Amino acid sequence: MLETHGGELHALLTRLTLRATVAEDLLQELFLKLRGSPGFAKATNRKAYLFQSAINLAFDWRRAQRLTTETLVTEPPGPTESPLERMIDAEQMEHVVDAMQHLSELSRQVIVLHYLQQKDYAEIAPQLGKTEHQVRGICHKALERLQTLLQPAVKRP
Amino acid sequence: MNDMHDNDLVRWLDQLGDVKPAAEATRRAVDRTRDALIAAPPISLAATSKLSTTSIGVMASVLLVAVGLTGWLLLSPGDGPRTGLTANGPASVCYRQTTRTGGEPAVSILLQIRTDGAWRADKSDGSYTVFDVAKHQALFVNQAKREAVLRNDVSGPQLTLYEAVKDLPNDPSARPLPARKIDGQDVIGFVAKAQGQDVTIWVDAHTLLLVRVECDWKNNDGKLATVVLDQFEFGKELDHALFSTEPPAGFKVNGAVVPAAPPEQKAKDLVITPLVGLGLVQFGMSRADVEAAFGKADGTSELKDGTVALSYNSSGFSVTLNDKSAVTAIVCRVASDASTDFGGKTDKGIGLGASLADIVEAYGPSDSKETNDVGTLLTYNQLHLNFVLAQDKVIEIRINSK
Numbered sequence: 001m002l003e004t005h006g007g008e009l010h011a012l013l014t015r016l017t018l019r020a021t022v023a024e025d026l027l028q029e030l031f032l033k034l035r036g037s038p039g040f041a042k043a044t045n046r047k048a049y050l051f052q053s054a055i056n057l058a059f060d061w062r063r064a065q066r067l068t069t070e071t072l073v074t075e076p077p078g079p080t081e082s083p084l085e086r087m088i089d090a091e092q093m094e095h096v097v098d099a100m101q102h103l104s105e106l107s108r109q110v111i112v113l114h115y116l117q118q119k120d121y122a123e124i125a126p127q128l129g130k131t132e133h134q135v136r137g138i139c140h141k142a143l144e145r146l147q148t149l150l151q152p153a154v155k156r157p
Numbered sequence: 158m159n160d161m162h163d164n165d166l167v168r169w170l171d172q173l174g175d176v177k178p179a180a181e182a183t184r185r186a187v188d189r190t191r192d193a194l195i196a197a198p199p200i201s202l203a204a205t206s207k208l209s210t211t212s213i214g215v216m217a218s219v220l221l222v223a224v225g226l227t228g229w230l231l232l233s234p235g236d237g238p239r240t241g242l243t244a245n246g247p248a249s250v251c252y253r254q255t256t257r258t259g260g261e262p263a264v265s266i267l268l269q270i271r272t273d274g275a276w277r278a279d280k281s282d283g284s285y286t287v288f289d290v291a292k293h294q295a296l297f298v299n300q301a302k303r304e305a306v307l308r309n310d311v312s313g314p315q316l317t318l319y320e321a322v323k324d325l326p327n328d329p330s331a332r333p334l335p336a337r338k339i340d341g342q343d344v345i346g347f348v349a350k351a352q353g354q355d356v357t358i359w360v361d362a363h364t365l366l367l368v369r370v371e372c373d374w375k376n377n378d379g380k381l382a383t384v385v386l387d388q389f390e391f392g393k394e395l396d397h398a399l400f401s402t403e404p405p406a407g408f409k410v411n412g413a414v415v416p417a418a419p420p421e422q423k424a425k426d427l428v429i430t431p432l433v434g435l436g437l438v439q440f441g442m443s444r445a446d447v448e449a450a451f452g453k454a455d456g457t458s459e460l461k462d463g464t465v466a467l468s469y470n471s472s473g474f475s476v477t478l479n480d481k482s483a484v485t486a487i488v489c490r491v492a493s494d495a496s497t498d499f500g501g502k503t504d505k506g507i508g509l510g511a512s513l514a515d516i517v518e519a520y521g522p523s524d525s526k527e528t529n530d531v532g533t534l535l536t537y538n539q540l541h542l543n544f545v546l547a548q549d550k551v552i553e554i555r556i557n558s559k
Contacts, residue, residue, distance in 0.1 A: 006187035014178040023178065024186040031190050093176070096169045106547070115170035129548070147166055 015116045016058035048127045099149040107142035253388040275400040296402040305404035344368050427501030431540035431556050435487045440558035442484045473499030490553040511551045
């Protein structure tokens with residue numbers, strides 16, 4: 001599975017941590033953990049299990065970093081981006097991922113699969129044992145929740 | 158919700174989706190993970206003792222070389238470079254292996270290998286690895302941290318280099334070297350190719366027993382490691398206790414590796430009794446009582462307020478104790494990435510997978526019912542009992558003390 005999904009997992013972990021070196025460490029940790037995981041051994045959809053474990057691992061790492069949304073920047077980036085604005089972009093992305101920690105596991109999974117892994121609802125639904133309609137609903141609510149969590153960050157002056 | 162805000166958020170999320178690591182970074186990450194998996198025994202220890210990825214890479218190559226060369230040394234018959242070992246040769250071989258990678262400090266390991274497939278590697282810091290091929294067991298002991306990891310599912314290190322060198326004794330291209338002395342000992346040498354790299358073997362000129370092996374090994378980071386095997390001893394009587402895969406007494410054993418929970422069959426028989434407890438464990442009991450009933454926990458979390466959570470992941474439940482070490486809560490749940498489904502039921506027959514209707518039939522209407530996009534939380538105040546349902550199936554049962 002490392003050979004098949006390693007690249008995709010590393011990309012996902014990079015998006016969730018926004019740190020290449022951390023993603024590298026987490027990829028290693030992920031596969032080492034799953035070697036001895038009875039849950040993984042018994043999983044009927046090992047790929048889904050693998051990616052869910054990666055998401056959990058990344059958010060565990062984020063929690064450990066004790067990042068909070070308290071320091072959100074208040075200026076959204078403009079249409080043309082200077083280096084400073086790109087830095088703000090990076091910081092905003094950090095806050096968005098950080099805010100995902102406050103979502104339920106299911107909501108987080110839907111957001112990650114849909115936006116970060118760019119999968120459509122029809123693809124996500126069977127993976128989560130939901131209907132496409134349910135996944136849309138979860139995604140919609142998750143966006144609302146994220147919006148609330150990030151309100152200070154995206155609110156225009 | 159404000160459309161502009163929605164758009165902003167979706168834009169951030171889209172940008173996140175566009176984040177891509179450099180191809181080189183991904184390649185390196187995958188290579189290092191592969192290294193770690195190949196060298197599973199030391200890496201398992203590393204996972205708990207936070208060894209650096211560099212040392213992991215070094216260890217991986219060390220083991221590949223060690224096992225590979227050893228396999229060859231112990232098994233090689235034939236007419237090629239002679240090592241003094243035959244099928245009827247000594248029952249053990251011990252040697253020191255020193256690896257130097259770039260400018261990093263040399264890493265020395267003492268290896269003791271029995272021909273029945275057991276081996277032990279001791280590092281200078283006191284940590285050691287015991288591998289028992291027959292039992293498919295590997296034990297990793299970190300003396301400094303008093304931690305041990307026992308794996309029961311190992312199938313043996315990869316004999317990658319062995320595959321490359323096993324036919325070397327019959328390799329006509331093996332090149333003899335001029336005789337020389339090593340530490341006053343007359344030796345003769347051979348150079349042979351292993352995976353395109355030279356392996357130099359020095360044997361005693363009289364006994365033909367191995368004296369020194371030198372090779373260069375390119376690890377997956379592309380770094381060249383120089384490995385030297387020396388201080389060989391053959392046929393030494395080795396204490397069987399050295400090869401025991403029993404973790405040392407008093408050491409913390411990694412719960413994820415050594416299932417300490419009761420057998421699955423026993424776990425399935427556990428009954429959740431609100432206001433009382435789970436199986437033999439009752440509210441108010443001590444940690445010692447819990448461990449007497451369920452064994453050592455797979456994992457332990459201690460909070461600043463003195464609360465301790467004992468996780469029995471392999472049985473799908475956890476037990477929380479307050480700062481006075483008395484059981485106050487028990488949570489039984491569906492499998493996560495680190496646990497398996499809880500197999501028991503409540504005293505009224507409600508287990509994981511039961512429906513809302515099943516619960517209401519058993520316990521009557523709940524005192525409260527909260528629903529969000531995760532699922533539904535039912536609370537029975539008098540019983541100090543909660544059920545969490547998702548898609549109308551129970552995914553978690555929690556009981557609390559009064």
